Amino acid sequence: MKILIIDDEEMALKDLMSILQQVIPYSEIYPCHSYQEALTIIKTTSIDIAFLDIEIGEKNGIVLAKEMKDLQTDIHIIFVTAYAKYAMDAFAVHANGYLLKPVQKEDIQRELTFAYQVIAHTRIRVQTFGGFEIFVDGKPLIFKRSKAKELLAYLVDRRGIGVTTRQACSILWEDEPYDVKLKNYYQVILMELRNTLKKAGIEDIIRRHRNFIAIDPNKIDCDYYRFIEGDAWAINTYRRDYMICYSWAEFSMGVLDEQIDNMNDQKNDGEEGVCLKKIIL
Incomplete structure (x- = not known):
């Protein structure tokens, strides 16, 4: 893991570097004292996590974070500052963490544990933001039929709630009459989905009963589910x-958008902190 530290105070820089070397001894750490030095490193090195002070001489760490995000969209930004008043500004630039000085070893361990969970791919990862994809051991799952992929997407959206044959058909073919022909075609799509999952060795993510099927939410790592639980990383990666690609997802997206708008309203009202509560959909 490659870690960048930016702080114009030499003692603070050394203290943070010392903690990082204890917590994650095999990482590559790039300490720097200035805004420009940090940008130079970002332009030449792929950084996983950056620990930024907010006040870097006459420069602003919030602005630097935005420039770093523009250069490396997947970089994890963790602010380390003596000032709590910048928390909302940090959230606005999609920071992944916000620590107050003096930073303790336990604080760094917590942030790095979270970053590992995000950076290191899990066995089954489902992406719903920016389109729907499912990754198995870091590789995208390929579907022969687009409707099989859409069926899986709908099951993910339902978050473990069972879907009957009639419900699935009304979603996948909203303008088609529900008849024997459609039900038979649905069984073909369902079989295709099961075969695709079985080939990847993940068929157990689907629970099937006599009259319905459902996703097992505990078997997948999903950005949508993380958002619902108030996960800062998921909230920061959501872009409405x-x-x-699916019209039936508009309701769920509306709920997510409403939550983002509420957070923005809190910022505009001048609140210094953000309370992330579980969203009930």
């Missing part, structure tokens, strides 16, 4: 782009 939930399942954008």
Whole structure:
């Protein structure tokens, strides 16, 4: 893991570097004292996590974070500052963490544990923001039929709630009459989905009963589910782009958008902190 530290105070820089070397001894750490030095490193090195002070001489760490995000969109930004008043500004630039000085070893361990969970791919990862994809061991799952993929996307959207044959048909073919022909075609799509999952060795993510099927939410790591639980990383990666290729996802996206708007209203009202509560959909 490659870690960048930016702080114009030499003692603070050394203290943070010392903690990082204890917590994650095999990482590559790039300490720097200035705004420009940090940008130079970002332009030449792929950084996983950056620990930024907010006041860097006459420069502003919030602005630097935005420039770093523009250069490396997947970089994890964690602010380390003596000032709580910048928390909302940090959230606005999609920071992944916000620590107050003096930073303790336990604080760094917590942030790095979270970053590992995000950076290191899990066995089954489902992406719903920016389009729908499912990754198995870091590789995208390929579907022969687009409707099989859409069926899986709908099951993910339902979050473990069972879907009957009639419900699934009304979603996948909203303008088609529900008849024997359609039900038979649905069984073909369902079989295709099961075969695709079985080939990847993940068929157990689907629970099937006599009259319905459902996703097992505990078997997948999903950005949508993380958002619902108030996960800061998931909230910061959302761009009002939930399942954008499926019209039936508009309701869920509306709920997510409303939550983002509420957070922005809190910022505009001058609140210094953000309370992330579980969203009930």
